[in-house]
Amino acid sequence: MSGFLTMLMVMMVVGAIVSMTSRRSAPPPRQLHGWGDPYGPPQQIHPAVGYPQPYGQPVHPITPGTRAALDTDITTFGGELRDLDLDVVGRELDAAAHADYTRALDAYDGAKNQLQRAQTDADVRRIAEILEDGRYAVACVKARVTGQPLPEKRPPCFFDPAHGPSTQNVRWAPPGGAVRDVPACAADAQRVMTGHDPSIRLVPMGARQVPYWENQQYAPWAQGYYGRYGTDPALRQITHGALMIGGFSLLLGLFDD
Structure with missing residues (x-):
């Protein structure tokens, strides 16, 4: 009997050691920055594909197309910052302008x-959010150094979010689609109002170049740019009801009702 008890105790000790060892060797959950704040504290998100994320969508690996789109956007934004340097050279920035410039x-x-x-489409959304915030900061710097009112916090230009913040809504219809209000940058608003085509962001889909909203692969990229503007009437008009056509469905799930 005593031999049986001794063996039982040995087995329990060995089991406890194995359990502790496996816990120590388990990889920690991956860390991503908190949603809605580009510079906020990190939150822990499990890296497994299929884990629910903001916008009610599962995680999928980043695609070459969205990586290339973000790389292009970052390069373009770098050029905008170089242009901003020329705009402010020789000007003394006050504390607010300096803070926007730093941002x-x-x-x-x-x-x-x-x-x-x-690594994932959640990262794609995050990076697009950061770029959207940076472009608004650039617009604020330009307004401050020229003595203009600060720009309204509006969605990015619908035709290409890399155009920066929209300045107004314009009435526009895609080929074969219904007329709707869409947020547009100053240049695209002028084009549309004078009867010209806006400068639409084209992306590859097979052997063709199509507007970004026609390629579902770019949904996380678009959602990152527009996800903060769930109450904007123009964006809701685009993504809901009878006005939604074709590829505009990639923005569905962007907003919580």
Whole structure:
């Protein structure tokens, strides 16, 4: 009997040691920055594919197309920052303008660094959010140094979010679609109102180049740019009801009702 008890105790000790060892060797959950704040504290997100994420969608690996789109956006934003340097050279920036300038530079560095580590469509959304915030900061710097009112916090230009913040809504219809209000940058608003075609962001789909909203692969990229503007009437008009056509469905799930 005593031999049986001794063997039982040995088995329990060995089991406890194995359990502790396996817990120590388990990889920690991956860390991503908190949603809605490009510079907020990290939150822990399990890396497994299929784990629910903001916008009610599962995680999928980043695609070459969305990685290339973000890389292009970051390069374009870097050019905008160089242009901003020329706009403010010789001007003394007050504290508010300096803070906006710093925020724009931080957004560029943050987006570039996060793209190097990006693995999932959740990362794609995150980087697009950072770029959207950085472009608004650039617009604020320009307004401050020229003595203009600060720009309204509006969605990015619908035709290409890399155009920066929209300045107004314009009435526009895609080929074969219904007329609707869409947020547009100043240049595209002028084009549409004078009867010309807007400068639409084209992306590859097979052997063709199509507007980004026609390729579902770019949904996380679009959602990152527009996801903060769930109450904007123009965007809701695009993504809901009878006005939604064809590829605009990639923005469905963007907003919580």
